[in-house]
Amino acid sequence: xxxxxxxxxxxxxxxxxxxxxxxxxxxxxNNHPNVSKRTRERxxxxxxxxxxxxxxxxxxxxxxxxxxxxxxxxxxxxxxxxNTLLGVEQAARDAGYFVSIAALRTxxxxxxxxxxxxxLDQSVDGIVVIVPHAETLSALAEQSPGxxxxxxxxxxxxxxxxxxxxxxxxxxxxxxxxxxxxxSRIGHVAxxxxxxxxxxxxxxxxxxxxxxGLADDLLLVGDWSAGSGYDIGRKLxxxxxxxxxxVGNDQMSLGLLRAFNEAGVRVPEDVSVVGFxxxxxxxxxxxxxxxxxxxxxxxxxxxxDLMLGAIENGDTTSxxxxxxxxxxxxxxxxxx
Amino acid sequence: xxxxxxxxxxxxxxxxxxxxxxxxxxxxxNNHPNVSKRTRERxxxxxxxxxxxxxxxxxxxxxxxxxxxxxxxxxxxxxxxxNTLLGVEQAARDAGYFVSIAALRTxxxxxxxxxxxxxLDQSVDGIVVIVPHAETLSALAEQSPGxxxxxxxxxxxxxxxxxxxxxxxxxxxxxxxxxxxxxSRIGHVAxxxxxxxxxxxxxxxxxxxxxxGLADDLLLVGDWSAGSGYDIGRKLxxxxxxxxxxVGNDQMSLGLLRAFNEAGVRVPEDVSVVGFxxxxxxxxxxxxxxxxxxxxxxxxxxxxDLMLGAIENGDTTSxxxxxxxxxxxxxxxxxx
DNA sequence: GGCACGTGGGCGAAGGCTTGG
DNA sequence: GCCAAGCCTTCGCCCACGTGC
Numbered sequence: 001x002x003x004x005x006x007x008x009x010x011x012x013x014x015x016x017x018x019x020x021x022x023x024x025x026x027x028x029x030n031n032h033p034n035v036s037k038r039t040r041e042r043x044x045x046x047x048x049x050x051x052x053x054x055x056x057x058x059x060x061x062x063x064x065x066x067x068x069x070x071x072x073x074x075x076x077x078x079x080x081x082x083n084t085l086l087g088v089e090q091a092a093r094d095a096g097y098f099v100s101i102a103a104l105r106t107x108x109x110x111x112x113x114x115x116x117x118x119x120l121d122q123s124v125d126g127i128v129v130i131v132p133h134a135e136t137l138s139a140l141a142e143q144s145p146g147x148x149x150x151x152x153x154x155x156x157x158x159x160x161x162x163x164x165x166x167x168x169x170x171x172x173x174x175x176x177x178x179x180x181x182x183x184s185r186i187g188h189v190a191x192x193x194x195x196x197x198x199x200x201x202x203x204x205x206x207x208x209x210x211x212x213g214l215a216d217d218l219l220l221v222g223d224w225s226a227g228s229g230y231d232i233g234r235k236l237x238x239x240x241x242x243x244x245x246x247v248g249n250d251q252m253s254l255g256l257l258r259a260f261n262e263a264g265v266r267v268p269e270d271v272s273v274v275g276f277x278x279x280x281x282x283x284x285x286x287x288x289x290x291x292x293x294x295x296x297x298x299x300x301x302x303x304x305d306l307m308l309g310a311i312e313n314g315d316t317t318s319x320x321x322x323x324x325x326x327x328x329x330x331x332x333x334x335x336x
Numbered sequence: 337x338x339x340x341x342x343x344x345x346x347x348x349x350x351x352x353x354x355x356x357x358x359x360x361x362x363x364x365x366n367n368h369p370n371v372s373k374r375t376r377e378r379x380x381x382x383x384x385x386x387x388x389x390x391x392x393x394x395x396x397x398x399x400x401x402x403x404x405x406x407x408x409x410x411x412x413x414x415x416x417x418x419n420t421l422l423g424v425e426q427a428a429r430d431a432g433y434f435v436s437i438a439a440l441r442t443x444x445x446x447x448x449x450x451x452x453x454x455x456l457d458q459s460v461d462g463i464v465v466i467v468p469h470a471e472t473l474s475a476l477a478e479q480s481p482g483x484x485x486x487x488x489x490x491x492x493x494x495x496x497x498x499x500x501x502x503x504x505x506x507x508x509x510x511x512x513x514x515x516x517x518x519x520s521r522i523g524h525v526a527x528x529x530x531x532x533x534x535x536x537x538x539x540x541x542x543x544x545x546x547x548x549g550l551a552d553d554l555l556l557v558g559d560w561s562a563g564s565g566y567d568i569g570r571k572l573x574x575x576x577x578x579x580x581x582x583v584g585n586d587q588m589s590l591g592l593l594r595a596f597n598e599a600g601v602r603v604p605e606d607v608s609v610v611g612f613x614x615x616x617x618x619x620x621x622x623x624x625x626x627x628x629x630x631x632x633x634x635x636x637x638x639x640x641d642l643m644l645g646a647i648e649n650g651d652t653t654s655x656x657x658x659x660x661x662x663x664x665x666x667x668x669x670x671x672x
Numbered sequence: 673g674g675c676a677c678g679t680g681g682g683c684g685a686a687g688g689c690t691t692g693g
Numbered sequence: 694g695c696c697a698a699g700c701c702t703t704c705g706c707c708c709a710c711g712t713g714c
Contacts (some may be wrong), residue, residue, distance in 0.1 A: 058684030
């Protein structure tokens with residue numbers, strides 16, 4: 001509605017209207033102490049009347065701060081990364097930061113460097129990395145872009161902070177639950193082994209089994225997709241070497257359940273299945289899936305805690321670990 | 337590794353090293369024609385040696401362009417919006433733009449205004465809106481922030497461009513498929529009626545039925561979630577008034593399938609089910625879901641076409657419609 | 673006059689220094 | 694010496710104008 005030809009008001013305009021210098025207006029905006037109450041009120045009135053908003057470009061030119069957090073992410077169409085992003089965005093905007101994103105279509109060093117350069121061109125104040133590949137950390141370490149970095153899903157390093165859900169603990173919860181039910185032959189459908197979580201969950205599974213004196217020799221590797229879960233499920237339905245399967249995520253579990261259903265293998269009567277993630281749909285699988293819940297939004301928010309600490313207080317790198325939680329539904333039961 | 341104390345090089349530094357004026361460097365960077373080949377090469381060498389990158393803040397201060405697109409989104413953890421965002425991001429970054437996001441946790445006028453103000457503070461060059469609520473368009477119309485806006489999932493208006501998948505067409509495809517199979521009692525599980533797509537799919541369903549001379553009286557409304565699909569499915573399993581159900585999205589279909597499974601209603605033998613979206617998992621439901629595919633990434637990319645046209649050529653508002661596609665799997669068959 | 677290049681001013685805000693009470 | 698408020702320079706870049714050949 002408003003004429004967009006009219007130049008936007010700037011400090012000077014506010015100052016004129018309030019009958020003070022632009023400097024005083026600047027003080028009011030930035031909450032400097034030495035401004036009289038009367039003057040402050042006059043200035044605030046002028047700001048409101050003109051609808052003044054300060055120019056970010058000019059501000060960051062002189063402060064060398066962009067008030068922007070870059071989020072480098074891959075697999076954003078998946079439940080986990082998407083929700084982590086949401087947590088980051090919420091915390092960032094609440095803290096007065098803008099959130100700039102760069103999505104990686106394929107994950108490799110060049111793509112990561114590209115995205116980081118993209119962010120540096122934008123003078124971001126910090127970078128949150130949601131790229132759950134093992135390769136990421138080493139790529140970041142060798143880059144060192146001069147701004148704080150928080151890597152989600154990793155323990156971080158001496159140059160990079162980390163925030164993660166305790167994956168091994170999650171795997172332990174799943175395996176412990178199965179053991180409790182009386183299972184002793186417990187297989188694992190792992191995620192890709194170039195993913196941090198894929199490795200960690202497999203290790204957790206293996207450790208938990210060995211601690212219980214059970215064999216950890218039934219390991220199959222998928223690619224997180226329902227399709228790979230289905231393919232693996234078809235094999236397992238034929239071999240029937242385990243009475244319980246701990247699956248690396250819920251999507252592969254979905255595929256597994258369908259393969260079992262097709263093959264006439266009943267869940268949980270013949271085989272128990274535990275997933276990982278607890279997506280909103282998992283409670284409506286056939287049967288409803290017992291799984292390990294991760295609070296991704298919380299993870300994202302905690303990331304920003306680390307980030308803000310680093311940017312505003314110069315905190316050194318550190319790590320935050322969020323606990324996972326077992327959600328028991330109907331895909332697990334005692335073995336026949 | 338590099339000393340981050342050392343000030344970043346600026347135009348002046350490059351100029352000095354190349355033995356020219358800062359102006360000539362600027363010309364080289366901006367591909368102005370009147371620069372001799374020799375000079376251009378010297379300058380490019382200097383840029384490379386110093387690792388010069390131009391300062392975005394300074395640039396946008398004077399050009400009044402931020403090279404940033406704001407993406408206002410809700411439901412980002414869902415498959416559709418997330419993939420639309422990915423398409424936008426890809427096209428934007430390819431075109432040299434930064435992508436800033438603001439996610440809405442709850443959709444209402446205030447939240448929308450808030451986010452738009454957030455973007456204006458950042459001086460974005462344009463705003464892409466991925467908020468599939470009917471309320472969105474009117475809120476945008478009344479705001480008119482002075483930059484181009486593209487609203488995904490709507491036809492736009494005289495102040496706002498639109499890019500959408502043809503929802504009615506998608507509903508027609510689904511219904512036509514069921515009619516072809518011989519169904520005449522075809523129900524619909526709709527999405528919330530304050531969502532553009534929820535309404536459009538219901539209208540498409542209704543139109544297609546009436547054109548075929550069939551009744552459109554079996555309409556139930558869910559909230560897009562698997563849970564609501566489950567609840568509705570339990571009712572339908574008891575009533576058994578239809579031989580086929582067109583469901584507003586794949587998640588509600590999942591819930592419906594489970595309710596039917598529990599109640600002993602066989603799909604597709606007793607009831608056929610068609611979904612909408614074609615998420616990656618839908619092919620692994622029990623049974624694999626016949627559904628209507630939307631290409632969200634393409635939609636996002638096309639959005640940016642409109643946006644870039646508006647920003648760079650001052651194109652007036654317009655609309656892009658993307659065609660949906662029916663994917664036939666095993667949840668549909670002729671009625672018994 | 674056209675091409676290759678340089679000079680000076682200004683974009684809007686912030687901060688150090690200053691003056692007046 | 695304390696508080697309120699103003700002046701001037703600075704950030705890095707682009708643009709409208711030069712100038713000289």
